[in-house]
Amino acid sequence: MTICTLCAYPSAGYLCVRCSSATGNRLGDMPGLYDTLAAFLAPACRRPETGRTSRVEAPLPVSEDVLTLRGPGGMVGVLEDWRDALHSELGWTVPGQRGTIERRVADASGSLRTNMLWIADAWPQAGEFAAEIRQLHQEATAVVEPPERSRVLGPCAAWFDDGTFCGGAVRLPQDGRVARCSWCRTAYPPVTWCALVTGKWANGESPRTNNLRQGTSDRSGTDDVLDGNIYAP
Incomplete structure (x- = not known):
């Protein structure tokens, strides 16, 4: 018996049962979260500033946090990087980038979720992987479902x-x-x-x-x- 590389709970592999399950569930949420984030691209309306101080720079026409998550280096970048690392570790061909970002998010998250049992049991990078997926999920859900x-x-x-x-x-x-x-x-x-x-x-x-x-x-x-x-x- 070893310890989980994410939560330090006793585990038979690199991830314990609950961390493996939670990571799989987060991966399953990714396509839906990506689609939902589109509705939050417009920044929230704010009350006009009082006094005579004027804004130095014009505000972005979209929410920067949401744009980052939905952009090439956001959700899709994190998921595809880990998917490619997994394929390299297993000696599989690394897939190319095909289709829309929505399709790529679904493909990468689906591939990772399908292989969660092996990741949890045999991949030394499992803890780092699960931590980054958790962080990505938290950033997205903080937008669509404020705590x-x-x-x-x-x-x-x-x-x-x-x-x-x-x-x-x-x-x-x-x-x-x-x-x-x-x-x-x-x-x-x-x-x-x-x-x-x-x-x-x-x-x-x-x-x-x-x-x-x-x-x-x-x-x-x-x-x-x-x-x-x-x-x-």
Whole structure:
């Protein structure tokens, strides 16, 4: 047993189960994020400046951050660089750049996602790769889905299919009625919040749950929910 090169969690390969799954999900989001970013190219309207100070330079007609992400060196550049590095590592022919940027983003992210098992198990660069994909995903989602104010209630009580404990941060949005794990997306209703905050479920061993699986909401469109009874001693 070694440690994950992204989160330092115990792992059988270069990436643990949760980091491998999360990276695969982020890769799957890339084509949709790229398309959605187009709607945010126009900069947000701002109130006119007060006083007599005038703007020295005219503002860009588009949002610079979005333009960078959608440009040749943005999402497509990062994805194709890693796809090409993977092909070189495996001795495969490096694909050329074909089609629109939208098509290239879909092709590169799809190729990387298809090979996530090998990347997680056998590629020494897996941690660096996963970190850059996470950063790219965060930059894009910060534009299309600005983060909402929230508080952390405690660590997630879910277990993964391989028997490892999740432990991701469970966040409750401001004025929200359901808290959710930022890692596996497990949902927690109000009856469980006290146990999360106080850690009463932690009695020397990690908590057990019934058939909770990482990424269920991403695959099936439904969310796992923990009931209050799992915290009973």
